[in-house]
Every structure is written in structure tokens, then in C-alpha cells.
């Protein structure tokens with residue numbers, strides 16, 4: 001049925017087609033027509049709907065183009081092997097399986113849609129079809145486990161710089177690695193690692209960027225706190241180019257980190273963050289903490305001064321928006 005509807009819109013390109021016309025053509029009820037349009041919207045088709053006039057198809061889903069991606073790559077290692085999937089549970093799961101099967105460093109897994117996208121702190125990650133960048137990158141840094149928080153901040157700096165190149169609005173890092181525009185979340189990072197005797201075997205850097213989602217794509221509970229590059233900029237953003245930009249930024253920063261350690265990354269992170277020197281409420285594994293964050297230290301931990309003057313350090317948590 002969806003195929004027939006698409007064909008009909010194709011034949012009437014640029015025109016409004018009424019629900020009644022479609023229901024006669026397809027021999028179904030107008031409610032059924034509406035349900036099919038909604039299903040197509042979920043697949044990334046964009047329709048304008050005007051009461052008493054009908055529906056006009058504005059755009060079709062754009063599929064990430066592997067050839068265009070490879071052409072745009074300026075990296076030596078990162079993204080040189082790419083696997084693009086239409087629909088997966090989570091790109092993290094695919095990347096974990098691939099790395100266990102011997103996938104090389106820099107292998108990138110991308111999906112048009114995730115049905116069980118994972119966020120930090122056990123949350124779900126909303127990953128509708130064709131609208132975002134949902135990807136997982138295999139890294140094999142030769143550092144010990146205790147330095148993983150540094151890597152988290154490094155990935156956030158790379159992503160912040162890459163996104164900033166696509167939008168005039170200020171992109172800020174909310175500790176540890178959420179990216180915000182106008183106070184709303186645009187992107188999130190989930191680092192999952194495997195280690196033995198304190199030595200990291202590998203890290204899977206999961207990156208979600210809300211690129212071309214429309215306001216109506218978001219479920220009610222996300223509308224107030226999440227946004228997309230399209231919503232903020234009013235223009236579609238080239239997903240392949242953004243992926244290439246991120247991989248290049250990340251490779252450059254990883255090289256800098258290997259040569260000069262965490263100090264330059266820390267300075268870059270501090271310059272891009274919106275989380276320092278103001279009162280915060282932070283959800284940690286042990287409960288809520290209130291205080292003022294002053295700095296991140298040489299290990300990547302956040303130092304917070306509590307109301308009683310005591311200083312504590314946090315390695316993970318979630319700052320209330």
C-alpha cells in the first residue's frame with residue numbers, strides 16, 4: 001500500500017493530493033490513508049498537510065551514500081572501513097560484534113535507523129530513520145582504563161568542532177559530553193569499553209547527532225529538551241560531510257593526545273563547555289549533587305564545590321538542564 005501511495009505522489013509531484021482522492025484511488029478509508037502517510041513520515045518522507053487541500057510530498061528520505069562518504073574522507077585511519085545499515089537495534093551492538101570478530105581500529109558502523117538506540121545512564125536514544133547520524137566507531141587506544149574519562153572529553157571536543165562548522169549558532173559542551181544549541185540537546189556520546197587488567201582492549205564511541213529531524217518528529221517528552229541542526233538552522237545539513245568532518249577532527253585530536261597528553265585537550269574542552277563556574281544539579285550513580293563546578297582535572301574528572309565548601313570530584317553523571 002505504501003508503494004502505491006508513493007507512486008501516486010510521484011505522479012502528482014509538487015501538487016496537493018486530497019485524502020479523499022487517495023482513498024478512492026487506493027480503495028481504502030481516509031483514516032487508512034492518514035495512517036499510511038504517518039507510516040511514511042516515520043520512514044523519513046516529509047509531507048505538508050493543509051486542511052481541505054490535502055497532502056503534498058516535500059522530500060523523500062535521503063540515504064547515507066557510502067561512495068560520497070569515502071570521497072569526502074580526509075583521515076588516515078578513522079572511517080576507512082565503513083558498514084552502513086538500514087535498520088539495526090543499536091550500532092553499538094554491531095560494533096561490539098565486529099570488534100570481537102577482529103574489526104580494525106577506525107571501523108565505523110552507521111545506521112539509518114536504530115530500534116533500540118542506547119543513551120548514557122540506561123536511557124533510550126531516539127533514532128528515527130534517515131534523519132540523523134547514528135554511528136559507532138571502533139577505537140583501540142593504547143591507554144589504561146583509568147584514562148577513559150579523558151577520551152570521553154576528547155570525543156566531545158571533536159564532535160563540537162565538527163558540528164560548529166555546520167551551524168552559525170554556538171555549540172556548547174555540557175559535562176561530560178552532551179552537545180547543546182540554545183540550551184537544547186543536539187548530540188550525545190556513549191563510550192563503551194572492554195578492558196583486561198586495567199588495559200583497554202577497545203572502545204566503542206557511539207555518537208548520535210540529531211541532524212535533519214523536524215520539530216514534529218520528536219515525541220512529546222523530548223520536544224522541550226532536544227533539537228536538531230535543521231530546526232535551528234532552517235536548512236538541511238549534509239550528513240556525509242558532517243561525518244567526514246567529525247572523523248578528521250577526532251583523528252587530529254587523538255594524534256595531539258598521543259603526542260602531548262591530555263593538557264591541550266583539557267584546555268580545548270574548557271573553552272567549549274557551558275558547565276563551569278555556575279550552580280548545577282548533577283545526577284550521579286549515588287544520587288543528586290548540588291554545587292558549582294570549577295574545573296576538570298588532569299584525569300578528566302569534574303571538580304565540584306558543594307554548598308558546605310567541600311570539594312568533590314565526579315567521573316560521570318548528568319547535569320540537569
Ligand code: BTN
Pocket residue numbers: 089090091092114116117118119120121123125127133134135136178187188189190206207208209
Ligand atoms: C547520550 O547522550 O545519552 C548518548 C547517546 C548516544 C547515542 C548513539 S546513536 C549511535 C550509538 N548507538 C547507540 O545505541 N547509541 C549511540
